[in-house]
Amino acid sequence: MIHQDTIVALATPSGAGAIAVIRLSGSDAIKIADSCFQSVTATKSLSNQKTHTIHLGHIIDDSKTIDEVLVSVFKNPNSYTGEDVVEISCHGSNYIQQEIIQLFLRNGCRMATAGEFTLRAFLNGKLDLSQAEAVADLISSDNEASHQIAMQQMRGGFSSEIAKLREELLNFASLIELELDFAEEDVEFADRTQFKALIERITFVLKRLIDSFAVGNVIKNGIPVAIVGEPNVGKSTLLNALLNEERAIVSEIAGTTRDTIEDEISIGGIGFRFIDTAGIRDTKDVVESIGIKKTFEKIDQAQVVIYLFDSTQFEALESQFIVELEKIKNKYPQKPLIVIANKIDQIDDTQIAVMQKDIPEIQLLSAKTGFGVEQLTNKLLNLINTGALRNNETIITNSRHYDSLLKAFEEIQKVKYGLDTDLSGDLMAIDIRQALYHFGEITGEITNDDLLGNIFANFCIGK
């Protein structure tokens, strides 16, 4: 354990609540807490208590009682940070929280920086770097899929796989470097066939992980879906119908109001971000063409486009709909497009038949009655490869990991090429070292202060 100064921070969300938790960590954590704590059984001292025990008493500033609290004691190395940790569970008033933190600051603590508790856990070997990063992901997870990925990563699923491959590669690297020492004797310690097999295995794993990033990224950030449609074709009703399917708004995107329906909805555990757009009918009107330009900007950002129209207006506006659909298809040939005829409860079968003949890919829906909603959610889910998720496969969501994996992949390709072309051992050793370096970046065996600073700055204070 590294002896460090003692840090303090509020660990629970700010604001008033029933209780709040203030966390101290460091070699003086128990001593400092003790100096401000008076147990209900007056003579009890926190220093003499066992780890993982809870004590009722008062936080005292000189003779003034600040609050009645529960104090939890964790002794190193059996704590989150691996240091001595004390958690004060106090009444959840902003005033009390601040008074207690101020008191500890006056008594020798320092305010923790963002992520510093988890940084210490990493430095003390309680977590590897990718597990530490998963803590932040876990806290910000807001749907089942992102939660599951973060949880898996925190439990070491992904980094242990990387660590194992790294170890095997390191083993071969040592053998090849050993060969260099006996260069004149022309021996081969490293079995080239086995080595090739390992490189192929690594290539396979890296490729799978790298490919998973696309899925991971949409899962982490939600899949943007643009809904193109004129006012009153039923966009809000459709969103509400999708919501009812799941009965949970994940969040409203900051800065938008309910009126412009930009909602994030969790469907089958995956977050979808629905972006409302205006229609795109041809116009000479300047104001309207600005609107159309904006619609296209929004479609640019989306991964899926839903074209929604009111089927009671199909007869009157068919040619317009077809022109608009062609426009979208031509502009975005690669982007998944779902065409929905809404309000089909208000038209008859003959009319439906006409629509289906003229626009074969049409999907019938009544947001009002719920008809076709399930089919739509299935279609949305099928658009992303959720197979990996269902099979509990490792998915990469962190762009830092993605970057390191790409670099490692590149180096491994060089090693492979070296093996195929009988490259000399000394040159190959350089490529292997480079690959090892990028593996190490992921788990944190290779770090530098800037990197750590960047990673932990994204944490909230108190974690």
Next chain:
Amino acid sequence: MIHQDTIVALATPSGAGAIAVIRLSGSDAIKIADSCFQSVTATKSLSNQKTHTIHLGHIIDDSKTIDEVLVSVFKNPNSYTGEDVVEISCHGSNYIQQEIIQLFLRNGCRMATAGEFTLRAFLNGKLDLSQAEAVADLISSDNEASHQIAMQQMRGGFSSEIAKLREELLNFASLIELELDFAEEDVEFADRTQFKALIERITFVLKRLIDSFAVGNVIKNGIPVAIVGEPNVGKSTLLNALLNEERAIVSEIAGTTRDTIEDEISIGGIGFRFIDTAGIRDTKDVVESIGIKKTFEKIDQAQVVIYLFDSTQFEALESQFIVELEKIKNKYPQKPLIVIANKIDQIDDTQIAVMQKDIPEIQLLSAKTGFGVEQLTNKLLNLINTGALRNNETIITNSRHYDSLLKAFEEIQKVKYGLDTDLSGDLMAIDIRQALYHFGEITGEITNDDLLGNIFANFCIGK
């Protein structure tokens, strides 16, 4: 202990943070927690653990891991509610919080209603009613004074005083009722002199407590201060100067922006609510007279009025100032009025002398340089009777208590009158019983469901 169903709620403020705490209470709390918990030392069961211990493990829904958590176990009667209590300290993601609560709901818990944990603490005799009420006050306390009062009340300072008087009174009531049984023999078990002394003591205490309510009320809610002054006389600068004195905005009042400077500032531990008003100069303009009407409405609500003017304009506008001051004094003869000449750093001594001669009560100030600010804060503090606060006297802040004290006081006056006029014992006994009833209302010895419902509905859920 009353065996009740097991309740669950989030105890920490909602929102994402480093950690969140979910609280269970009830006879099945430990059993239910155990069924969803897998200790890191796989065979450990929560039921076998000592009270006040903490256990690391995972919350499991079937085979799915929801989170790595710390579980605190409190066994009855050694818990907040007096029942078995389990606290789950999980990662502070909204998603995780909800998943864990949902899991417990599916496994036999019921969602706690507002204040239900504290209600159970009261029902199980862990707190009396006024102490329970103090918990809510403590959580909402946002300055030193309100915090100190709530803390004192929670520690029983006020209710133990009432309980003691109630007991003595109850004693006399019994003796007087005993006399009724021996009415024909004309005996006096209750010593009338001692009884008179007790009644006087009670009267004295009640009067002090009742009087303290005025102070308590302003401390709890902040003291409204109207600042009357034209634009640009330096209202914002003055508020900033007061702020700098204390370096803490308590809060901005909801619905107002920084522009209309309605700020709550803590001065010497007391909250002051500053209300910006327009000037009140005489005018024929319709719009302006509406403004003046509003100014007077705001002065109506305030307990203190500050009349602020720009001393560089004194020469030009003196007569207007004097008319306006007269207007305020005539309309509010009882309301404390502080007259401030701002910007005195910009005028010379001769001009100051003229001002002081014409408006003797004037207070010189420069919000810019800070001159006179301390004198102003002292003046504001002196306006309220903070003596009681400094002397650690009991202060009533709760209008329910105030109401019961007033009623008890009324009944005690009847008893006193009865004693003075040699009223018959049976009539006096009725008055005494009434007084006892109102005493009991405060500490909760006399309650009904409606009352309890009202009190605890003001709590947050999770407390």
